[in-house]
Amino acid sequence: MTQNNLEQAITGAHQRLENLLQRASKPENHSNKQDSSVELLQEAIAEISISLEELHALTEELQEQNEELISTRELVEAERQRYQDLFNFAPDAYLVTNDTGIIQEANYAATQLLNVRQSYLIGKPLAVFIYQPERQKFRQMLQRLRQQGQIRGQELWMYHKDGNIDFPAEVTAVITEADSEGTNSLRWLLRDISDRYRTEQKIREQAALLDITADAIFVRDLHNQILFWNKGAENVYGWRAEEVLGKNAEQLLVRVTKETSPQLAAALKTVIEHGSWQGELCKVNKYDETIVIASRWTLMRDPAGIPKSILTVDTDITEKKQLETQLFRNQRLESLGTLASGIAHDLNNILTPMMTVAQLLPQKHLQIDENSQQMLKLLEINARRGADLVRQILSFTRNCEGKRTIVPISQLIEDVEQIIKCTFPKCIDINTTIPTDLGVVLGDSTQLHQVLMNLALNARDAMPNGGRLHISASKLFLDENYTKKHIEVKVGRYIVITVTDTGVGISPAIIDKIFDPFFTTKEVGKGTGLGLSIVIGISNNHGGFVEVSSEIEVGSKFKVYLPSSEGSIAPVVHKTQLPVGQGELILVVDDEAAITQITKTTLEIHNYRVLTAQNGIESLALYTQHKDEIKLVLMDMMMPSMAGGTAIRTLQIINPQVQIIAMSGLASAEALAQAIGNGIHGFLTKPFTANELLNSVQQILIPSAEC
Template sequence: MTKENFKQAIIEAHQRLENLSQLASIAGDKSIEQDYPIELLQQAITEISISLEELQQQNEELIATRHLVEAERQRYYDLFNFAPDGYLLTDVAGIIQEANYAAAKLFNVRQSYLIGKPMAVFVHQIERQKFRQIMLQLQEQGQIRREELQIFHEQGSIDFPAELTAMAVADSQGKIGNLRWLFRDISHRHQQEQKIREQAALLDITTDAIIVKDLHNQIIFWNQGAEKMYGWQVHEAQGKDAWELLSKKTSPLLLTAQKAVIERGTWQGELRKFTKDSGEKIIASRWTLMLDAVGLPKSILIVDTDITEKKQLETQLLRSQRLESVGTLASGIAHDLNNLLTPILGIAQLLPLKYSHLDDVSLQMLKILETNVKRGGDLVGQILLFTRGSQREHTIVLVSQLLEDIKQIAQQTFPKFIDINTDIAPNIGMVVGDSTELHQVLMNLAVNARDAMPNGGKLSISATKVFIDENYARMHIGATVNTYVKITVADTGVGIHSEIIDRIFDPFFTTKNVGKGTGLGLSILMGIINSHGGFVEVASQVGIGTKFQVYLPSKEGSISQVVDEIELPIGQGELILVVDDEVGITQIAKVTLETYNYQVLTAQNGLEALALYTQHKDKIRLVLIDMMMPLMGGETAISTLRIINPQVPIVAISGLATAEALVQSMGIGIQGFLAKPFTANQLVNFVQKIFR
């Protein structure tokens, strides 16, 4: 029962007594029966009893209500005191009047300590101005939500971020009586947010593309790495179909990847993807299936790494290794062939000198023999280009003159339905190399271009200077930071399929019909360019054409003129020791040198050479020694000769182009290197240079 109901019951009891009093007055004024006062008294007693019973009942209800209010108050107090968040009740000035247990625990003080303290003393000093603004906002608007403040505890030595919710409570006259505050420690939330920010920063810092797509291939996350790798911004990629955006079409490998990641949870492999500008990249892709809260597949996380550069380097390295292995085999064959060709060439040149009475037919036959041996030597020279260097001496080559020669030959010999154009930069300059070999390279490319255009087309030959920087050089084996002459030979022919373009430089690989190509052209081309310190690039599209770009180190300076010897010099009877395990070579060298007034001793291996030199060391003026011999090779023999006589002139002989570099790298002092097969003229001129 409420207080108002209880007052009403008392008023009604007074009203009944008043009614009885009026009845008693009426009884005194009138003549009524003698028994009437007794009835009136009984009626009064009855009314009083009823009123007392009602009062008793209402009093009991009031007591029960009071107990209920007390219980509710206690329940409210328990909720207030043991709530997980901090609750404060302050007056309008911010003086704390009530505080729950959670608030005291957050402040690390007793509850009683908080009562009467200004709430502002628990706010970080740098945020007290903000707290005053919150107080004003409460008074004006009546409430605030989710404001953050830095709160102190431990006597102001430690602070933590708190989220505040507050409201102003007005009295019956509408005047604000107090302020109620709820605050909670959000340090953990801040830590989680910081962790999320750090993770997001890592996602954006990484150079990998990180993509999240739903199970219907719609992109729902696209990091900065993906932007840089593929070119599309976040707003351009999100919501798009990942396969349509990056793969252009659905490939069997994509379907396999999708199925594998759904079944096993992960997949990884190599994919070819396209950029915004239609460029193609080789991607190492790793897929992980993401699950929702109940363990059902939700999305797929994709991490893409661009391995295009790595694959290019691997291809170049494998190509170099293949050339090196074939070159090792070829160099051995070339060595034996040179040993066979050298005496044949010497005999063909010596016979006319020894027998002046030979008829014209015999002389013609010997000339044919000499010519064919030289052609055989040139073929061996091409095979030797598989090794680490060329056997020919490099000189200055004018690029413009070289390309002009190629143009003239092409115009004279190629079909008229092939349009030949040249574009040579005015300052193209020169390179250091062998003009015959470079001529062979460019002629080979021009002929290949002609063969790729059986129905006509356009052959373009151009040259310009380019500077190769560090980034570009890092992507190409053999390239260095330098200025290069870039020679481009392009055609509008049938093109090369992407499946075989990586094999075109392999030895003996050809797409031409039987009898129309050996497959050595491009592999020899690669060997020549490598020996000149350059490199080659190729690009092709089927039905559009092919473009070869040859890079050669540029040379600055003037051209030195080479004066050929017109007459072979005659010796002064100098004694020369010739050492070679091939009897034919030693005999031909002996006859040739003796023909030009030199004396010759011969030996078949290093041991014989040392014995002869020890016996005639005061007379021997020059040692010609082969590098590859049984019992004792050239290196050991040369080192021993140097111990016997450090001043003895030595010329190394070999059919291997790498032998000269090997001798130089070993630090063995020699006066020259003579490559097999050599002509009589080359041998005599070389010896004369030593004696000058």
């Protein structure tokens, strides 16, 4: 029963008793007076009984209500205590402030977080625990909280009591409804996010490292969809991250062929089975350029250990592979050059007597018949052809250089054009493009002529059914960026000669082998395989290099780069008459008996006296005996027992004024002078003719006689 029901019951009882009193006070007849009193008394007793019963019932109801109230109060207290325990021992810091930010309540976690007692917190402004530069941000948060009713996920740097910056906090706050006094309260949740902040900082640092690395790093799922793409990948492949995310990596980066498809399938199988794979792949960039990649794949798994993605780290090794190819090519040339040098030495020793005899016999036997003269002429011509072949073999080494003069490239191209237009099939259209101010190079005109002829002949053979042959030239400056990609190329100005044909083209499978000596795709008897090796050898000897590009059924393009030069060199004047001596004594030293014999014969026919020696030791003995008479020494550089260089230095010790002409089929005069010193007065390259021998001897002896 409620308080209202109790009041209504009491009021009703009073009303009934008041009615009885009013009836009892009214005047009545005497005869009925006694009966009326009795009736009123009975009604009063009944009314009192009813009221007592009602009161008893009301008392029982009140008792029950009191017991319920006590039970409810206990439940409320228990709930309040549970709330207080949750509030105090929650893992996050909870604070209650008034509308201005003054702390009214704080839980245990808040005291631990701020490193203060609870009593210290109460009544303090929350702002005193905010890092000074961030207090303006805190005031803005308060303003937004009052306007919006809540804020979530904001970050603030907090102070400890001692004033040190200690931790970053994630702040969440709500505003409660006004109390009976009309005051709002603010409830704050502060969560220490130091660990998360350090983790995020570490992730940012790692992300920065991923972006600054030169390697391409990307992640793709098991369906090849790209999930992550770093800055290095942008640099290597040219695609920006927003252009590739979600795209198929295989379709974007790999040109699928019969060779690449099995390789990719095997790599994927390996990474799935073993967790990693590494190897080299040919890929394409945004500009459809093929690049060589050193690729490392790592299988990534989810927390349950199930494969979810593949982390790929790609390194662009295109330049490295190009440099390796150039290095291997140079090493092959050097090895073959060593072999060729030995062969050339022997061949030159064989050819020298043949050439000299072919010249001397007509002079010694004046009555020789015409048929014999033609045979001797044929012998001389073929000996010269053999000598030219030897020089071609040596052209791809660094040991054979001709006489260097100023060579106008425009004139060189015009000469070659004139020859090939007269000799090539008419079905080949030949034309040239030559700038008027092309310039000159310092080199051997015969060798450079050979370079162009070899390239032109190859172009002709590549167009058996006709086509177009174009020779052009241009000037070009090569900077440091270009030279980094090419071994032994120097920064400077170059003249570039380009020979282009529309022939059958060169297969990618053999294009790296075409400069190897004796490599040829022509039928037996139709090519020696020396043409392109001679081209690259001569180009290298002139400080240049060669580039080639080709496409099957489209044609080939060869570019010869030669260092541009300025200045001039005086032309060499060749004497037309064979000079004769005045009886001077000459010492000829060579381990080849045929050479010493024919050299002695040639000199004696032309009025010289000759001593011969077969090696360096024998030459020293002869020179010691006749040093006052010997005017000149002809010394071969490669002999057994004592090499020519050692013998020359010993002769110079015996007589510092000794005059020497060195003979060799391998080295140039400049190279010998640098190796032995300035004691050499002349040089004869084997095989040499009688004319070259006699002119060289005269050039040394005549100035000496005049002195």
